[in-house]
Amino acid sequence: MHFDEILSVIGGFGKFQKLLYVWICLPQIFLAFHMLVSIFSGAVPPHLCRATWPSAGAPASSNLNLSASDGRPQLSCTAPFNHSGAIDLGNGLPAGSCQGGWEYSTETFQNTIVSEWDLVCDNANLNNLGSSIYMFGLLVGAVVFGCLADKYGRRIIILVNLAIQAIFGVGAAFAPNFYVYTALRFVVGTSISGVIMNAFVLGTEWTGSKQRMLAGLITDYFFGFGYILLAGVAYLIRDWRKLQLAISAPGFLFIFYIWVLPKSARWLMANDRKEEAWELIQKAAQMNGKPLTKDLEMCQVYKIEEKTGVKKKHSIIDLVRTPKMRKQSLIVFYLWFANVLVYYGLSLNISDLGMNIYLTQMIFGLVEMPARTITLFTLNRSRKISQLAFLAVGGTACLLTIFIPSDLSVIKTVLAMIGKFGITASLSIIYVYSAEVFPTVIRQNGIGIGSMCARTGGVLAPMMYLLKGISPQAPMVLCGLCPLLGSALTLLLPETANKPLPDTIEDVEGSNLR
Template sequence: MKFEDLITEINGFGRFQKMILCISFVGRFIIPCHFLLSNFIAAIPSHHCDISFLDADGLFGNLTEEERLIVSVPTQEDGSPVSCHMFSHPQFQLLINSSSSSDLPVVECQNGWHFDNSTFISTLATQWDLVCDNRGLNKAVATIFFVGVMFGAAFFGGMSDRFGRKPMLLVSYISGMAFALASVFSTSFTMFAVLRFFSGFTITGIVIVSSVLNLEWVDIEHRRLVSIIDSMAWAVGSTSLALIAYFIRDWRWLTVAVTSPLVLCTILWWWVPESARWLIANGDVEKAHYYLHKCAVMNRKAEVTSRIKPEALAISVSDQGKKKYTYLDLVRTPKMRKLAMLTGTVWFCVATMTYGISLNITSFGLNMYLTQFVYGAIEVPSKLIVYYLLEKIGRRKTEAGAQLFAGISLMINIFIPKDQWIGRTVVAVLGKGFAVAAFCTIVLYSSELYPTVLRQNGMGYNSFLARLGVSVAPLVLLLDTFWGQFSQTILCSVALIASVVAWNLPETRDRCLPETIEDVEGTG
């Protein structure tokens, strides 16, 4: 009996599978909270040079705070103080006449900065003065985190194929929680950056392992449903982050708040089963039979496994069942090599585009908390539409189409003037919806394309390239300093490239998951 048939007989989407989904939902909830956390903890409040030291000798006398700023700090075109410079000495004549201050001698801030605390109590920028010449370090926070995610994806993908899904999930829970909580005690930006790197490295194991574990326990009929439900955790986490960040304005406590659910995850881990597919593929049929029987009992199908002996499951184990696979096996054979190239390109492009949109929440004129909430909320209808389209038109057309429309949305925004923020916001939200649809589809699509013996390695490899794209996204946004539409043009281009590449992938709708490399090489 094939494994797919056995899963169907014991109810491929019964109470057992729903239990796994609920447990993984808690862990996956924190993923968007951490992935998008830099939107808030690395935000830069309005600021200007600290001029309090000038009053040490009583220079300002009885001047009001506004008058002190007028004589000490130049103003921008909109009348607000400039952020990085001050007059070389107080210009009291500015109180008498409205002459231009543009020709007056200025110097860089001499005594730090004064930050507006109306939006944030504390951020990384206010903690370590990451403004002016050090402003780029705020964007670097996201890049450093995602570089960690990138390497973590490759690590957990390979390790969970070697040691199993369940133990590596626990490693990710505990180590992710430890590094994230340790980062709030950082005494320097360098210390924080290092701990943030390892937070990304370890936390990514949650999504890498749980997405595959969920898929390997359900039947063909419910694969797309499980994939969509699984991805809804991202939508819930994204919208929740906006609400949590709105009420917690201190970066340390915000980090603690979005990490705390991992305590519950660690407790719930005891109810997580190992993947029976993985156990069979690795020759441990006794334990595979144990979990299959447990599944059957919970799904009220105990009679099915009671008549199947563990030895019968050994039939499912190929000659390669005892072999340990590595990432090199992804490129040893022609079709596996082509598959790795195509999926890797799509993952890199869709991740760059999606995070390029998601990390840009301050350029549309809306409140940043509202923008974050709307970006999260649009994911719900987007994923519901994907659920419908995956069955009606298949994985390939859904993926290519979503990428195409995301690229078109980004292209339209290039030509909308920046002062028309309503139109730009609407188009950006639509683009985010299409980007999410593409990301949601490629996760399910890729997990169906790779064989069981290499599925976790394949997902780890793809996630590595995706995180490479995510690491690039914050840096792409910095290009707007050279030309206001530079980042949008690049994101549009990668979306259109991914659309073309996706058309070359084979369709997987209503097909059995491949178990071995031979299954992939034998299909056209």
């Protein structure tokens, strides 16, 4: 008997699954905190160099002017140049010789890693490097914990990563210097990938085919809620150390997951642990109020067809070993990469709206909610059409911005927001689609490599704007062409809406999903 048939008998989204989603979704709020906290903790306040030799009888602070004549923040690295080409600090010293130290405005931020460790001017690249190292941690976590979850199970990897996230997140709040802070944040990044991927897969593998899209969308909503909530938390806590502690310390409360988070019965069966899986199935059936029939109870097995009679070992190589699996894997990997590249690329491009940073953060979170909501009405009809349609909308809107004159900034912004709307919806869909394209025996490997490709896109997104040196329109051209190519490639993927999940590679190669 196929596991999806068992779910149809015991309930594909009953009380057992609903309680499971409570446990899956709660950490998503804190994952959003960790993912986006650098917007506030790594912010660069207005700053100037203290004069080493102030005018006679005047305090050093009298030489500071953190605002230009028009009221905008005056940064030290954009001060007027003197006749020799060096930045004039008003004390006869060039910018690189700021012996008196930097003075930072505390109007918006009480303290950030930039103001504490002077990550400005010549040291500003260290701040960007720290962000890249954190994103690299997400990439490493996607690969490492994707493989480990296929080997040891979803539940244990989630528990381990929640512990890592809390311990190293709190540690980062007490980091003595920038380098220790960056190393700790790197480890936090690896744990975030481990939780995001495995929580999603655990939910997917316990959910019936008709309700399976909820696995991605419900968790996305909670991540979006964390996106919005962070604006309020950061507004109330203006010191980066206290903010880091506030988003990390509650992670220790997840210790009770040891007793409440279930294993994946589908994974247990695929790994020949049928007795353990059957106990979980009986528990789920009891909680859902659907007692098992005698025939189903006597079956007690979920068999994966093995022609050789020997249990097969699976690895990442199986993702590309056979023709159909190879084609589908490579396309899904590209979709992960393109979605995240453009998502972060657009976020960086439209963030300069001239508004309060906390309000901007909240607006960006709110914009994503309609994008996630609309997929509720499209996914059950077709995963394939939904994916290619939203990619096409996002890519087309981005391309249209290059034809809008620079003086029509409102129209450009609206188009960019439409582009972000399409990409956000597409990003929600790719989670669900990926879990249905990859078979159970290599599903976590597939999701892990896909997440790795996504993180590669995240690392490259800030660098995309270096293309402005070639052409001012180049970044938006790239943001338009990548989704459009992905939309075309999606035509080659199978339709998986309301279909049983494939469990073996043979299911994929011999399937009639198309």
